[in-house]
Every structure is written in structure tokens, then in C-alpha cells.
Amino acid sequence: MSQSKQKQARRCVSCGINISGSNAASFKCPDCGQQIYRCAKCRKQSNLYECPDCGFMGP
Incomplete structure (x- = not known):
């Protein structure tokens, strides 16, 4: 994964x-x-x- 994608991926999913x-x-x-x-x-x-890939939801 490129450095820019890693930084982008480090966002709170909520x-x-x-x-x-x-x-x-x-x-x-x-x-x-x-x-x-x-x-x-x-x-x-x-x-x-919510998981951005599969849609699993959790607390």
C-alpha cells in the first residue's frame, strides 16, 4: 500500500x-x-x- 493510501486509511471509521x-x-x-x-x-x-469492505456493524 502506498504511503498516501496508508494515511488516508488511518481515519476513524465512525x-x-x-x-x-x-x-x-x-x-x-x-x-x-x-x-x-x-x-x-x-x-x-x-x-x-461499519466495516467499509463487508458492512459488518459493531459497537
Whole structure:
């Protein structure tokens, strides 16, 4: 993956902001394994997220 795509991919899947804080989460989708990023605020508020590849939804 190119550097510009990596930076673009490091966006919170819930709210869309660029991830830069140390409290951000990075994990693989339980269904398809796509890397998912969430910001600290969305994690704390338990905002829903949707995998951009398969549509899996989680808290």
C-alpha cells in the first residue's frame, strides 16, 4: 500500500477524522479481516462502526 493510501486509511471509521492520538484503536474486522481504525472519542462513546469492505456493524 502506498504511503498516501496508508494515511488516508488511518481515519476513524465512525466519524471520519484523521487518527493521530495514542488512545485510538486499530483492529481487524471480525468478519473479513479488514483493518479498522477508531478514534478515542468514538471508542469512549461506544459509537457504532461499519466495516467499509463487508458492512459488518459493531459497537
